[in-house]
Amino acid sequence: MSLPRIGVVIVTMGNRPRELDALIASVDRQDAAPARVVLVGSANPLTDVAYDVTKIPLKDNPGCPGARNVGLRTLCASGDVDVVVELDDDGLLVADDVFRTVQELYAADPALGIVSFRIADEQGRTQRRHVPRLRSDDPMRRGLVTAFLGGGHALSVPMLDEIGLWPAEFFFGHEESDLAWRCLDAGWKILYEPGLVLQHPKTSPARHATHYRFTARNRVWLARRRLPFPLVPVYLGVWTVLTLARIRSLSGLRAWGGGFAEGVRTACGPRKPMKWRTVWRMTRLGRPPLI
Structure with missing residues (x-):
């Protein structure tokens, strides 16, 4: 069974340099090396990033979905990857087998469009709003869902070729719902896999x-x-x-x-x-x- 090639997109505004360094280091530690890592600087020249990644500095801030689209277009056009993992720049991959597990999931199910990671804080706790189900307080329940978490997830490149990229005009908020609904409407699946963990500080969306x-x-x-x-x-x-x-x-x-x-x-x-x-x-x- 051939395993799909993994690409990574990270968007940063340059205001979390320590967290970004730790995230890229955790990407480098993965036991299945990604074919390519793209770092998009949203209104950020990326001059302080020393890692050997593809850097795309943007003069302006096009919002989260717009900046992610820049990275997705780069990877999809390259022909180098089959699955793209997108990660928040203040997140951290705590395990070294995340990409290998993603590869195995997509290799086992060609209809898999999106894989949603579990978001957990430094104590391993997952906020209720990060469980992509109604009436469920159990963040460890795996299965098919209708939504996914923007902080850490994987996207099938064939799915993106069919349904399109993020709705850039949303700028911030509910872009995941738009993409998830298009994914499901085209017959693809969304899997919540709690074994794939992105460590992320506990936050409130109202902080913006x-x-x-x-x-x-x-x-x-x-x-x-x-x-x-x-x-x-x-x-x-x-x-x-x-x-x-x-x-x-x-x-x-x-x-x-x-x-x-x-x-x-x-x-x-x-x-x-x-x-x-x-x-x-x-x-x-x-x-x-x-x-």
Whole structure:
């Protein structure tokens, strides 16, 4: 059985040099060496990075999905890789067999599109929001899912060739949902594999100043782009109720309301709603595209 070739994409803004050095060192320690590692500098010249990797400095910050697309295009066009592993620059691969395990998973199942790693802090604990299932507090439960974690994951290059890359216009937030829904709609699988661990500091998404605005705008865009028309108001209604129940600050609520309005009135990109059979498939996997 031939094993797929692994490529790696890491995006950095240059504000985590110590963490980035540790991450690249953990990539170098893997017992299955990647064919190529691409480091994308988002508004970062990468002049302080001494590692022997492919460096692509960008003058501006195109957002997380836009910067990742730069790395993906480089690897997909090279013909050198079959699977791309994307890693947050403040993450760490704590085991040395991560890439070999990824290779074995893809070699065993040609329909595998995305593999989601488990995100754990320095004590090995996984936050509830990092478990890609509803009503599940068990981060060690392996299986097929409808979502994946942006901090650490693997993407099939043939899948990307078929469905396209990240939605760069999202800039930050819910780009994983857009890619996951396209993956499932094209018949590919998403596997959550808790044995693949990316160590990552415990964080809150609200640490980003634009979190509430982008969250609201991108949810509206996601619904407009990917859902059948009858499900759009249901999806947005459910998330409006949940948001009103969760937000604790008036400033956050105002930012969320502004983002929601922006999502309604601005262009969301090409509309290609998922098939009803994909809706049913996601429902059978435990997460209909409503929550």
